[in-house]
Amino acid sequence: MRWEVAVGPLQWGDVPTALGTCFAGGAAWFAYQTIKSQRQQINEQREFIAEQTRFMAEQQQNLVLERAELQDQAEERRISQARDVAMISEARGSTTIDEYGDADGYDSWLATVLNRSRDPIHDVVVRFGDAYNADSVTDLKARHPDSGSRPVPAPLIPGGGEFAFFSPRWSEGTVRRNRPVLFFTDDNGARWRLDSYGKLEEVLADGA
Structure with a gap:
């Protein structure tokens, strides 16, 4: 098919x-x-x-x-x-002190400033209370005791230096109200305030 x-x-x-x-x-x-x-x-x-x-x-x-x-x-x-600068406060007069470390029966203050840094500090002022500057200043590391007197305020404390700042004499109540405060300028030009309790702070000017 x-x-x-x-x-x-x-x-x-x-x-x-x-x-x-x-x-x-x-x-x-x-x-x-x-x-x-x-x-x-x-x-x-x-x-x-x-x-x-x-x-x-x-x-x-x-x-x-x-x-x-x-x-x-x-x-x-x-x-x-600034942290290497210290101040030791000592109330002077009688031999008693209250539980808070304040003067009791004292008539003056001795503030010893220790510059433990290697560089000097400048324009050093210890003020007692709000109005009183130190009466006298002594370089505790002076070679001769009679040559230790320094101007007030101290223009300079060298590295490692120790200066003693003496307050005026007051009544007991005045001493209690006038604890020492340290003012100084570091070697870089910054101004500092150090109170007797160890509080450190920078200030714009002396006491400001």
Whole structure:
């Protein structure tokens, strides 16, 4: 038995449609690949920017910490000499003192200033209460006892020096109200206040 297939004439009207469909599909695929590539690039750029932002934030934080450490070191150096200055207060007169360490029966104060730093301190004033400066000053390390007298206030106490500041004499009640306070300028020009309880603070001017 013999089969025969009849082939009709080619329908040219369908060819442009088929070609258009193929081109459209190719264009869609190309557009999809382009968008996919652009999205990947955008994601990579975002990741890069995020990484750079984190890096910059870490660098900024490190700079802040380093700056704070440098400031702390500078502050420590700035106050190191002032911390090496001490004042020992001694009420004089009778032999009694109350439970708070205040004078009881005393008529004057002796304030001994010790400069334990290597550098000198300047314009040294010991004030008793709010209004009284020392009556006299003695360099306790003078080679000869008679040569220990120094001007009031003391222009300078050398490194390692010890000076004694003597208050005026008062009644007992006045002594209690006039505890000594030390004012001095360090070798870098900063002015300091040190009270008889050991509280140290910087001041803008003498007593201000």
